[in-house]
Amino acid sequence: MSTLHTVNKSPFQNQTLISCLGHAKAGDSVLMIEDGVYGAMSGNAMSEVVAGLGANIKLFVLGADVAARGIDAGRVAEGVTSVNYEEFVGMAASCDRVQNWL
């Protein structure tokens, strides 16, 4: 029994990613989309917070939204897996429910 969570807000501007990670359970997946993809970058003021809160959670980022924002793939933090829309669909199908953090 696991949940796929999506987050679409920048963690520099908005508390939503922090709240999501604080409620996700061990083994859940969190997918960062839209402006949420900034939460997947390494080497910034939020990186350690995200890595710490996400330690027991599987972290993903939508590659299309990473590319749109000019984030080099090499800047995506270690431990975050980049997926495309087909894989997003597959994740939604294989979890038990989807919770969208807006």
Added chain:
Amino acid sequence: MSTLHTVNKSPFQNQTLISCLGHAKAGDSVLMIEDGVYGAMSGNAMSEVVAGLGANIKLFVLGADVAARGIDAGRVAEGVTSVNYEEFVGMAASCDRVQNWL
């Protein structure tokens, strides 16, 4: 030469109030409106941060938006002045410019 700043976001959800207070200059006025009025409450996790950053700034809150949200007038932090729309207009007129933090 002073600026009237307005902030309309909850500081619990969004970094805008912090950014505004970090850019306002000594003697400027910051008026909290709409969901921004939560930044004017005492006795919570943000109160000290706001009081600290706002030490040299005049803090105001729109009474109509405080009442709408069920915040008792006694819960507005010390040092924050409640104003009505006519006073808001007067403040906008007597400053040199208005900057709206959205």
Added chain:
Amino acid sequence: MSDVKKFLYVNRKAPYGTIYAQEALEVVLIGAAFDQDVAMAFLDDGVFQLTKGQDTKEAGLKNFSPTFRALGDYEVTKLYVEQESLDERGLTLDDLQDIQYEDEDDDYEEKPSIIVVSRAAMADVMADQDVVLSF
């Protein structure tokens, strides 16, 4: 899967600045007719939706907060409110509306609809749903 699904309406936003709280209530009221297992969750700024004494007259807005007290009539009786979210905002149960329902299985006794839960318990509630709708 049984015919009854567990629906959770998640409220994380303050009222009035945006319409999400109000339009979430409209969904909940309509959804009540479908005989599903329904609950609402209030966390983060969503806890501000439940404050008592909301007076929107001077702001010129529609005060929808009385609707929360009508939820019991629609058999929406589980309003989970997160303790940590209250604490961070300096709120206690006393600051919230007294929302009750009549328990038809217990001689129509009036019981509180608000259930204050820890963040960990809120995570358990969320993980126990079939459908999560977020506002």
Added chain:
Amino acid sequence: MSDVKKFLYVNRKAPYGTIYAQEALEVVLIGAAFDQDVAMAFLDDGVFQLTKGQDTKEAGLKNFSPTFRALGDYEVTKLYVEQESLDERGLTLDDLQDIQYEDEDDDYEEKPSIIVVSRAAMADVMADQDVVLSF
């Protein structure tokens, strides 16, 4: 007051998730025809607007980032970017587009439009304006 006003366009939001960055640029381009003293400020998530290498094809969005490089042709040559906002986001000037203008007062020499300033200096820029439009 002189006939020329100082206009500052303040950009605090990331691109693409919302339209504000794109529609701010549309205002700046139209405003350039009015012969005012114009500058743009990029702080908080607004610095993300200027990153190079934006590729919106797979997301199915319109890539408006090349417009920033055209600003010089419209005599919009002052793009203030806040150092602390870059630092917090792990960005350096190298991550941003190279935006230049031809200085007609200096034999059309190409000069950088981006001016990286401290938060204190950004506050000074803001306090020196007649009109501040926020996006």
Added chain:
Amino acid sequence: MKFGIVVSEGPYTHQASDSAYNFVKAALATGHEVSRVFFYHDGVNVGTRLSIPPQDDRQIQEQWTALAKEHELDLVICIAAAQRRGLLDQNEADRQGKDANNIAEGFRISGLGQLIEMGIQADRTITFGD
């Protein structure tokens, strides 16, 4: 697997309707079913036929209308949210005494019950919003 999709924000202003469109296309391309797309809050504005986006930008309403035609998608606009925001079909315009309608081909207006019904019938319900 059957997906139900909620779109909660208007076109262009937020990326939500683009993300939903990409998700629905990918779901259909990988053999899944999309039982309904429900437009709520400002999402109702996706369904206006009066928008004229710049020619070099994506045409969001036309994308949805074409996708609905190709895959017989059920694009439902919430009537309560639509009334607040001025999105009408001819039936609603007649009923409310309005002199025009603005709904686009491929969309239909119906009640919030359709959202709950979608949640009951779909295997997964996913919201794209703000």
Added chain:
Amino acid sequence: MKFGIVVSEGPYTHQASDSAYNFVKAALATGHEVSRVFFYHDGVNVGTRLSIPPQDDRQIQEQWTALAKEHELDLVICIAAAQRRGLLDQNEADRQGKDANNIAEGFRISGLGQLIEMGIQADRTITFGD
């Protein structure tokens, strides 16, 4: 003193248009002038005459139309933002080959230059948005 007002969000969805309305009323009541109200981004949706808000709620478009009539306010809807979002007057509908228009009485559609002009002419420019 002359105020110029920008409204950047749509009605009901955000409080911005309500706050702007209250500010404008208060400015007029205290002897100030409001040189123009400029509707940008989703703010253009304030000017649709097709909205049908619940009867027990405020009627935002009608409030603006009445205030404009009483005080000869200049309510300007940005044409570029309006085209994206499907807000048209008859002139625009004719020009773009659309079969309907939805603009309300008291509003007019014009270019972004009107925003800059307002900034130049007003003593203070204030934005209500999100």
